[in-house]
Amino acid sequence: MITPLHIVAAIPLKIAAPKQFSLLWFSITNILIDVEVIYYIILLEWPIHRFFHSLIGVSIIGISCFILSIILKQKKLPSFFGCFIGVYSHYVIDGFYHNLWT
Numbered sequence: 001m002i003t004p005l006h007i008v009a010a011i012p013l014k015i016a017a018p019k020q021f022s023l024l025w026f027s028i029t030n031i032l033i034d035v036e037v038i039y040y041i042i043l044l045e046w047p048i049h050r051f052f053h054s055l056i057g058v059s060i061i062g063i064s065c066f067i068l069s070i071i072l073k074q075k076k077l078p079s080f081f082g083c084f085i086g087v088y089s090h091y092v093i094d095g096f097y098h099n100l101w102t
């Protein structure tokens, strides 16, 4: 799925829980995961979904971004939900959408 669509899909969540969910960190994690896709498209090397679309890859991005949010003194709970809902929803949506698990 195209990166902006991942982010648009989270807007209802932001409306439902505005103080408990960081759309900013959700967006940052989703953009970072798809940097991999852009990189392999530029190189014209398929497959374009590789390590950072695996469970380990998205987890590394989620943990790294959450640590960064703590360093930047962001509110912990909304950042936590933003980062981890961000990476695991990306993993599940792209997994189904691009059929990555077969």
Ligand SMILES: [Zn+2]
Binding pocket: 001, 033, 034, 037, 053, 090, 094
């Ligand atoms: Zn993706």
